[in-house]
Structures are given as structure tokens and as C-alpha cells.
Amino acid sequence: MHQPAWKRWLQQNLGFASALLLLAAIYLLYNMLHPRGFSSAVAVQNANETAAIAFVAMAQTIPVLAGGLDLSVGAVMTLTSCIASVLVNGSPAEIVFGMIATLLSGTAFGLANGLIVVYGRIQPIIATLATGAIAIGLALLVRPKPGGDVDGDLGWALTNSVWDFADTYGLADGGDAWWLRPFADIPVPLIIVLLVTALVWVPFRRSVTGRTVYAIGSAEGAAFMSGLPIARAKIAAFTLGGFFAACGGLYLAIQTSSGNADLQQAGAYTLNSIAAVVLGGTSLLGGVGGAVASLVGAAILRVISFYFRILDIDPLLQPLIEGLVLLVAVSFGAIRTLRVKNKLDLFR
């Protein structure tokens, strides 16, 4: 029964692999149909639009892996973007302090979520429904009316290509240094998302706590009997979720150079984050999937809506079509049900 490693990986990650394939296919086609496809400007625009939802999808993934849902991710993103809209301006030191404070506030909110779920023994879905409302309330306190004054240079630098980033801050000969050439066209938001993933998610996944999150989602009883740190892992899952949501909020504030305690937007982001998680191939029952998969899921979600701008589709039919495409895309993840040998497998 020896199999090549890639084949084994494929069998274990069928949902993720099909999502990746789907993304590659639809994004390639999008660029071919776009009048300025395959250009840096289009990539920058796409990355900008996707960054916030990508972070929020990652935030949702970790509680989902542990078998819970976090209904507060969109609200925490909104709260942190409002905080950032107040703090991220002034001198460079003040800006850095504001960014750190924003990330910490989201992380603290996630920690509170985790503590309530673990020590309050409340179902995650109910606990986070309540804390989500609290987050919106706090956001309204911080920013009763939309507005704010996030540093304009920072906003411009972080929402463009690497060249513009260097140009704004006068780094690497204003972006023209030879060694920057190969990277000059890459959108900065893409780099930020990938960097956060590599520096936070990957080490977490490899740690005992991270693996315990997966174990809880697969079989909490078995994980407990094996002596795994269940309470710690659950708290860590929600805390990390809060951190990722704060990353999304910070980026949103920088991108819009303002904050807006918008209840509807928070709700939309929470729902879209769940959709992105499922699209990426993470099981809502927990134990299967990962944050990288949700990144792909979030990207698919966005690319579907990109199509409405290049194709001629009746505007009132767009939500219907978007829903149908989503349903089809999610069904890809369910393909494994067609090839199970034993019906009992489905209960996994």
C-alpha cells in the first residue's frame, strides 16, 4: 500500500486541493477577460479588496477547527478598525504604537471569548453572538459617527505595490534599486497576508496547542483522554481568532483611512468568513482544514464577485447568480461523499 507522498497529501486535502484548483482557474480566466488583465494595477486592486475578508476568514477558521463557530469575528474587525481609526496617526512612533494597540485589543477580545467559552461553559456560537454585540457597542462608543484620520502616506503605501511602498517612504532609492526589481510589482497587502500567515499560523499549527485544536475538532473525548491541553487550546483558538480579526480591522482602517461602526458590514463579514472557511475545504464539524485553505476560500469568494464587473449580468440577478456559484463551489468540497466505501465514514 505504498503511495507517493503527493498522492497521500491529495487524498487528505481533497477539499483544499479542489479549492486551489478552482481559484487558479477562475482567477486566470478573470485576468484573461479583464481589459488590463495580468497587470500590477489589477493585482493590487484585487489584493486590496481581498485582504480584510482573508484575515477575517482566517480568524473564523481556528475556532471552527476546534468544532465551534465564532460569530463575533466581523464585529471584532469593526471594533478594531474603529480603534485604529483613532490611534493610527501622528509621528511614526505613535503610528506603530497605534497599530500594536489595535492588534492587542482584538487579541484581548478573542482571549475574553475563549475564557467565556471555556470557563463559562457556554456554547461558542451563543457566547460569541453576545460578545459580537458587545464589540459593536464598543465600536459605536469609540466612533459614534463614521470618520477618522489614519495616516495618509501609510494608507497609500500599504494599499499599493511594493514599488509605491518604497517610493512613499524613500526606501531602496525610491523603489528603483536593482534588488527590489523582482518584487516591485507585488501588491503589499498580499505580502502582509502571507507574512502574517507564515509567522503566526504556521508555527501555531505545528505547536502542541495547535495540534490539540485539530484533535478537539476530530474527537474531543479522545483528545481529553489522551491528556491534551484542551482548555488551553480552546482559549488559544479564540485568542488567535481575535488577533486575525484585528489584523483585518487594522487593514480595513488603513485602506479606508477611517473607521465606521457599521453593523451590517460586521454581519456580512461574519457570514462571508464562514462561507470562505467552507469554500476552502475546512469542515464545519472541526478537525479538518486550515487557515491557508480559508485564504483560498476568501479569494474564491471575492473573485466570483469580480466577474460581475467584467461581464454583462443583470444587476438584480447578481445576488442570485453569486449564490448559485457559491453553492456549486461548496459542493466541490462534498465530492468525497460520492466515493466513500463505507457509509459510516460520512459520520466522521
Next chain:
Amino acid sequence: MRRLLQFTTAIGALALSAQLALAGPAVVSGPGADPACFAPWSADTKYMQWEAKPGPYKIAIVNGFVGNTWRIQMIKTAKAFAEDPAIKDKIKEFKVVSTGTDAPAQLGAIEDFINQGFDAIVTIAVSPDGFDRVIRLADKNNVVIVPFDNVLDTDAVMQVNEDQLAMGRTWAEFVLKELKAQGKTSGKVLEVRGLPGNSVDRDRSIGINDTLKASGGNWEVVQVVGNWDDGTAQKVTADAIAVHGKFDAILAQGGTTGVVQAMIDAKHPMVPIAGESENGFRKLVAKHSGEGLKGISIGQSPGLVAIAMKAAVAALEGQVMPQLISVPLPVATYDQLKDGENFWSDLPDNFFTVNEFPPCGVNVSGPAIMSKSEEDVK
């Protein structure tokens, strides 16, 4: 692939540096073109002028939230107006997208249309802030962005709206006039407000209350919140009538069909009323005005989109435009109502009646919009 990217950036950088020279609109002195239609907001409103581009143009509508009657009617109006002979030849390509209440998606859609080489982008902003980046990009690429209805807190773009303060004032002035004709110069009036926290609700209410105060009469104003929604407005009006018994007049910001329905249900005497432009409200006023339901109907018209499109085309043609355009209020009083002209007894109650702006040559009538939808269903 990388070489291709580098190549396009090089071209992009070149184009960018070339375009920087002619970045965005110039601030010029008035008066602007067609002042009957594109009226400046106030005497302080500045004027803008873009470099004239040869037509026909590519125009996109980036809507936010979709899902209430007003927005759906707005989209249908935009489509109907794009086919109007007055503007059809000036439009090469016309696209409409709705992004939901998601700021990055709306900003992304606007940026995408700039990238695709569209000439003008008409939008209802989901947030009054946060458009700095796309405005910067639009200016670099000489694209005209026209927010309307929910406008931005900036004077860097050309915007189109109705004066909500004036709307509140006109409502109150009409009601005061009708009450005076009855010999009343003081009394109790009901004000049905809109969505709390919204600038439109705030301005309309200020207009109403300032005018009542300025009249010198002793007016007791009872405020309830109706959310501009028929169901909510009907419920809160019924509650207010139950508590207060009788009002001398009613001023409703929206959901006016529900307000009148509540009056009828409670057998409240028919009194002067000010309200929005719902077809149902106008139907009821036409039917009951003889019994005392002397009404005025003014609306935030979904037809604003047509004015915004017209303004975008005018700006692209290089005409001098006011930065903030005040669209004349579409007013109809009970003695001006005419079935088939400014209300339609065969159209649904929640249809917004005002869609025609004669000074602007915008004449998209109710049935024209409704028939547009039937074509689409086929």
C-alpha cells in the same frame, strides 16, 4: 510572466507620470453649465472642470446595499435612463454592480472600473468616509466619480443630492399653511422620523422643527421613530394615536402609506399631512383629500441616479460643474395629484412616484420603469 509584469509597470509608471500633470478636475469660477438642472448647493459651492474627453463614454454604477424598493427602483431607473434617446448615444458601455454593505468591495469595484478604463463612476457610498484612495486614483486617471444620495464628507468630488433641510422646511411650511386655513396657529403635531443616526433623518427633522418654531405658534411636537418603513411607521403612528388621541397635523419622513393606514384604522380624523413620495401615500391623499387629508408629497427620488449620470456626462464633456449639485425637490400637493401622471393607481403602493425632473430633461415615468422590469423577466 515577470517580464510582462515589469513591462506593464514600466508603461504604467510612464502613463502615471504623464497623467500626473493633468490630475483631476480644476477648481474654476462659476457659473456652471445648465444651472436649472445642475443647481449649486449654496453660494459657497465651488465649481469644477475636467478636461474634455471625446465620447461616447463608459459609465458604471457602483451601488452598495440592494434589497429595498428604493434601491431596486433606482437600478431600474438607471437602466431605463441609459436607453433614453437624450443620453443613449453618449454612452458606449454601461454596467451596474451592487456590492452590498461592504466598504472594501465597493472601493474595489470602483478601482476595478478605473482600471478597466471607465470614464465615469456613479455611486451611492456605503460610508461617508474612506474614499481617499479611489479619489486619488480617479484623479490620476481623469475618471469622474459622482456620489449621490449618500454623499461623501469631502469637497474633492462632484456630488448630487436633494437638500434634506429644505425638504423638512417645505413640509412644515405646507402644514402650517393648511392649519392656518383652518384657523389654527397652535396645537399638537406628530413627527414620524426616519432611521436614527442618519444625516438625512437629522437634516429633515431640523428643517421641520426650525420652521415650526419660527412660525411663532405654540406647537407641541410628538416624535416617534418610523425608520422610513411602512410597517414600522404604521405601528408607531397607531401607538402615538392611542396615547395622544388626536393630532392637528402629521409630518412623516417616510413610510407614509403606513402612517395614513394607521390613521384610517384608528378612525383618526383626516388632518393635513406631509410625507414622502410613495405611490400608496399619493393614492390615499387623492382619495381622502376631500375629507381633510390635505397632503404634500416630496420625495428623495430614485431618479437622482439619472441626474448623477447626466452630470457625469456633462463633466466628461468638459463643462463647468458645481461641486455639490442640489437637485430641485419634486413636490406635489393634494390639488396637483393626477392619476397616471404623478401617481399610478395600477402600480404598487411601495413604488416611489417621483422620477421626472423636467428642468433636467429627465423624463423616466413610473410605467416606463415598471415595463423595463417586465422586459428583463422575459
